[in-house]
Amino acid sequence: MPLFSSEQERRYRLLLGDEFEEFQKACERPLxxxxxxxxxxxxxxxxxxxxxxxxxxxxxxxxxxxxxxxxxxxxxxxxxxxxxxxxxxxxEEASLLPVMILKPEPKELILDIASAPGSKATQAAQHMDNKGVIVANDVSGERLKALSYHIERMGILNITITQMDGRRFGRLTPNTFHKVIADCPCSGEGTIRKDSRASQDPSPKARKRLTETQKALLVSAYKAAIPGGLILYSTCTLAPEENEGVVSYLLENYKCSTIPVELPGFSARQGIERWEEQRFHPMVKNALRIYPHLNDTGGFFLSLIRKEG
Ligand SMILES: C[S@@+](CC[C@H](N)C(=O)[O-])C[C@H]1O[C@@H](n2cnc3c(N)ncnc32)[C@H](O)[C@@H]1O
Structure with a gap:
């Protein structure tokens, strides 16, 4: 069975141009x-x-x-x-990037709005040396059990868990957190080296539902951040609708800007400003696209955003 559906291949060829073959070979290798x-x-x-x-x-x-x-x-x-x-x-190696870029510090108040099973929350705890407070939220109780297990096993003292729809934080705790991680549910295309089912396209309806959730979670993360605070938006998919499309929505509707990110020793491509018929906000080019062939990792997308004061 081919790795990609014909629609997926069409999209990846459009996204990657000359790099498509190299990308495909990397996707075939185990992670x-x-x-x-x-x-x-x-x-x-x-x-x-x-x-x-x-x-x-x-x-x-x-x-x-x-x-x-x-x-x-x-x-x-x-x-x-x-x-x-x-x-x-x-x-996963690329999933180490959000916390490395966000640089959570001891004494800060951090929100991880969709945190389970806790790769980023537990990594943030160690960067904060078990100080400050991390509110690690997720809507799924099953997935939060895994997070609780990691917290206990790893001796973490500065994470408090909440279970609710992350879309409520913006209203419940406005202007509160120094930094917010919004590692959102997505179509998971970047996980294809771990799970070949990730090559299946979501239906247009399912993709629309996902982008609506992603936009609502990112807006909630934005509202929950203090003025001048930082929000790290990430997904493990390569689909522009779920990445630049979501960040562009925030840039167009809320007072914020994206911040360019340097990654010494790690290769990445810039966010794209156009996709099919869509034109995104020019600041999406500060986002990073991580393709599997660049560093022999999974696929990933991230954007560092500052809420204007
Ligand atoms: C990409 S995973 C998060 C991975 C996690 N950040 C980590 O580093 O281990 C996305 C998570 O979003 C959660 N989720 C989906 N919809 C949500 C919502 N409306 N509010 C909060 N969490 C949600 C899912 O249960 C899932 O655990």
């Missing part, structure tokens, strides 16, 4: 396993050798000091004692 060391419990110099002792090969990432690619004959890292003991978290 490297990546672990992030939990510096609340131990440092990479202690954790990486422990994993090597369990028979895995560990290659530290050059661009992020706490994480490494791991491979081994038995890729069952989640069943090792260091994992049960909370010394690391298994996290």
């Amino acid at each position: 490297p396993t990546v672990m992030r060391c939990n510096t609340l419990k131990a440092n990479p110099k202690e954790v990486f050798p422990m994993i090597e002792e369990d028979g895995f090969e560990v290659t530290p990432l050059e661009w992020y000091p706490y994480a490494a690619r791991v491979s081994g004959p038995l890729n069952n890292l989640g069943n090792t004692i260091p994992h049960f003991g909370g010394l690391f978290y298994l996290q």
